[in-house]
Amino acid sequence: xxxxxxxxxxxxxxxxxxxxxxxxxxxxxxxxxxxxxVATFGTLNAEKxxxxxxxxWYSGTHQIFRDVYIGPERALNPEKYFIVVVNQIGNGLxxxxxxxxxxxxxIAMSKFPHVRIGDDVVxxxxxxxxxxxxxxxxxxxxxxxxxQQTYEWMVRYPARLKRAAPIAGTAxxxxxxxxxxxxxxxxxxxxxxxxxxxxxxxADVVDGLKRHAGIWAVMGFSTEFWKQxxxxxxGFDTKEAFMEGFLEPYxxxxxxxxxxxMAWKWQHGDVTRHTGxxxxxxxxxxxxVTRVMPINEDMFFPVRDCEAEQxxxxxxxxxxxxxxxxxxxxxxxxxxxxxxxxxxxxxxxADS
Amino acid sequence: xxxxxxxxxxxxxxxxxxxxxxxxxxxxxxxxxxxxxVATFGTLNAEKxxxxxxxxWYSGTHQIFRDVYIGPERALNPEKYFIVVVNQIGNGLxxxxxxxxxxxxxIAMSKFPHVRIGDDVVxxxxxxxxxxxxxxxxxxxxxxxxxQQTYEWMVRYPARLKRAAPIAGTAxxxxxxxxxxxxxxxxxxxxxxxxxxxxxxxADVVDGLKRHAGIWAVMGFSTEFWKQxxxxxxGFDTKEAFMEGFLEPYxxxxxxxxxxxMAWKWQHGDVTRHTGxxxxxxxxxxxxVTRVMPINEDMFFPVRDCEAEQxxxxxxxxxxxxxxxxxxxxxxxxxxxxxxxxxxxxxxxADS
Numbered sequence: 001x002x003x004x005x006x007x008x009x010x011x012x013x014x015x016x017x018x019x020x021x022x023x024x025x026x027x028x029x030x031x032x033x034x035x036x037x038v039a040t041f042g043t044l045n046a047e048k049x050x051x052x053x054x055x056x057w058y059s060g061t062h063q064i065f066r067d068v069y070i071g072p073e074r075a076l077n078p079e080k081y082f083i084v085v086v087n088q089i090g091n092g093l094x095x096x097x098x099x100x101x102x103x104x105x106x107i108a109m110s111k112f113p114h115v116r117i118g119d120d121v122v123x124x125x126x127x128x129x130x131x132x133x134x135x136x137x138x139x140x141x142x143x144x145x146x147x148q149q150t151y152e153w154m155v156r157y158p159a160r161l162k163r164a165a166p167i168a169g170t171a172x173x174x175x176x177x178x179x180x181x182x183x184x185x186x187x188x189x190x191x192x193x194x195x196x197x198x199x200x201x202x203a204d205v206v207d208g209l210k211r212h213a214g215i216w217a218v219m220g221f222s223t224e225f226w227k228q229x230x231x232x233x234x235g236f237d238t239k240e241a242f243m244e245g246f247l248e249p250y251x252x253x254x255x256x257x258x259x260x261x262m263a264w265k266w267q268h269g270d271v272t273r274h275t276g277x278x279x280x281x282x283x284x285x286x287x288x289v290t291r292v293m294p295i296n297e298d299m300f301f302p303v304r305d306c307e308a309e310q311x312x313x314x315x316x317x318x319x320x321x322x323x324x325x326x327x328x329x330x331x332x333x334x335x336x337x338x339x340x341x342x343x344x345x346x347x348x349x350a351d352s
Numbered sequence: 353x354x355x356x357x358x359x360x361x362x363x364x365x366x367x368x369x370x371x372x373x374x375x376x377x378x379x380x381x382x383x384x385x386x387x388x389x390v391a392t393f394g395t396l397n398a399e400k401x402x403x404x405x406x407x408x409w410y411s412g413t414h415q416i417f418r419d420v421y422i423g424p425e426r427a428l429n430p431e432k433y434f435i436v437v438v439n440q441i442g443n444g445l446x447x448x449x450x451x452x453x454x455x456x457x458x459i460a461m462s463k464f465p466h467v468r469i470g471d472d473v474v475x476x477x478x479x480x481x482x483x484x485x486x487x488x489x490x491x492x493x494x495x496x497x498x499x500q501q502t503y504e505w506m507v508r509y510p511a512r513l514k515r516a517a518p519i520a521g522t523a524x525x526x527x528x529x530x531x532x533x534x535x536x537x538x539x540x541x542x543x544x545x546x547x548x549x550x551x552x553x554x555a556d557v558v559d560g561l562k563r564h565a566g567i568w569a570v571m572g573f574s575t576e577f578w579k580q581x582x583x584x585x586x587g588f589d590t591k592e593a594f595m596e597g598f599l600e601p602y603x604x605x606x607x608x609x610x611x612x613x614m615a616w617k618w619q620h621g622d623v624t625r626h627t628g629x630x631x632x633x634x635x636x637x638x639x640x641v642t643r644v645m646p647i648n649e650d651m652f653f654p655v656r657d658c659e660a661e662q663x664x665x666x667x668x669x670x671x672x673x674x675x676x677x678x679x680x681x682x683x684x685x686x687x688x689x690x691x692x693x694x695x696x697x698x699x700x701x702a703d704s
Contacts, residue, residue, distance in 0.1 A: 176577075176579065180570045183566045192544060208542075211538050215567065226528040
């Protein structure tokens, strides 16, 4: 176990660690005591039918949803809904390589087992049912890897959700995306300080984490983000200052094994595991009213990939978010971003 | 000096090494004896007005032009034109870090000075004039870094070329492109075997070169190339086999310092050095009839970047090449690729 300050409450604000017990994983491993970091907003009504599940993306936590996506003026309105943000396994707040200790000491660091998107969704379903008594969701929504989890809900538990909104992500990871993630992984594991996953601090792997940030710079934002110098709006004078002041610190603060756990999960996201490789059959299970919401400038979840899946998904419609930031528009930096998300989610929440 | 078999005549076929003497470089360094590897096709006529200059791209040599772009049935027809392909400085055939010896021993390996696109163009102009007596070019054409050189010709020596065709490249490198190249560079230099550029064989840097190939896989081809499994047309059964059988061997055979020399040059390509940073003024110098030819699926020289420059270029028209391979369509693998290039170049060569 490593005490990494990035993952402390001081940095991430209030959340609750809830154990769902032993979790047997699809790949054969086990998390002896799976703890999910959960942040809730609003109040569950007596009928327990006003719940919204929010899933998290690669490197993300509940924090960005609290700060950007959730509020009384937002579609994700805690005055109306009980919003449950569940941090994904391996994200550093829920059970993860770097924090595995106590009952989980056998899976610490490099010994952490492979986790799949399906494992997260099984864990979330158990959490919602056993801990909150929630069996029906008004909406499941998430971006990027959060979209992967949303699609997994649509295919695995179609009767359990009324609506779904996968943002900037796919149901079946694409080969290009696999290669992109591979480059991210290799940037980290090639650092001699990584030491096969048995480093003593994330600072040992700072060079690899910086290269990982450098590859994110190429794919995470759009070519126009850089050309139009949109980073100026974030208060930086040069692209180098933006890298050194924003993207590098963002990733170098994180735990390498945690990122690798999520990267493997991202690479292997695939709802067709339920249907013998048949994507149309998998997506055909969906019964939720759905909005598929890609971002027009996304370099690695391009609109056409998302649209191809949308066309296979019953009860779905496509809503394209316009944002020059590209994939990392998800951060909600552009003033026009969250308005689009709210518009499409409000429309969805009014639909049934 | 390293004897790397990839750069031998056995592999690259016939070319001539021609010394243009001492070359003072824009960045302040010097190549004491600058030798250019030159392959020619066809015959220079008595008037010396049927010459075409072909410039090379990152990692490329004259070989691909000989094998794909030049032929009696092609626009680059050696029965009509005298075609001079000049390998760029640092590409491993012309004077380069790995082959610097004799008079160039002082700039071997890590001591090789920074070379700019302008240095190549100055060297090419001197070669053409002093060695071949060519003062007027029917056409300058090149792809990617070859397009950078083409633009440099258009801006630096506007009276010397009648026509120009920059393919899949820009006059002023974009910030996104700079970051992409930075990721490529770091993949190589982070390999402990790189040893600050003083390795004894490219094999010492094989891990870094493989990571470099892995990043090319993400950006060099399009997302659709991978999704549609276009690599099957190249005889591979899986994307992994394609990587291991094609893209990795392609790059691991090359010299790391040579690639880094070209990468620095690519990153810093900028015709506005002639006009105090004014792109419109620089491109406004052009007098050649020009076709700007981006590739529609290019991930890092996207059409809109090329089109923005085309609009600033007098006497130019845009011709977009349709090819799912993306940037590496330049290899000419798709059967429909070279036909488009020929069509647009024939149209250009008939124009005046």
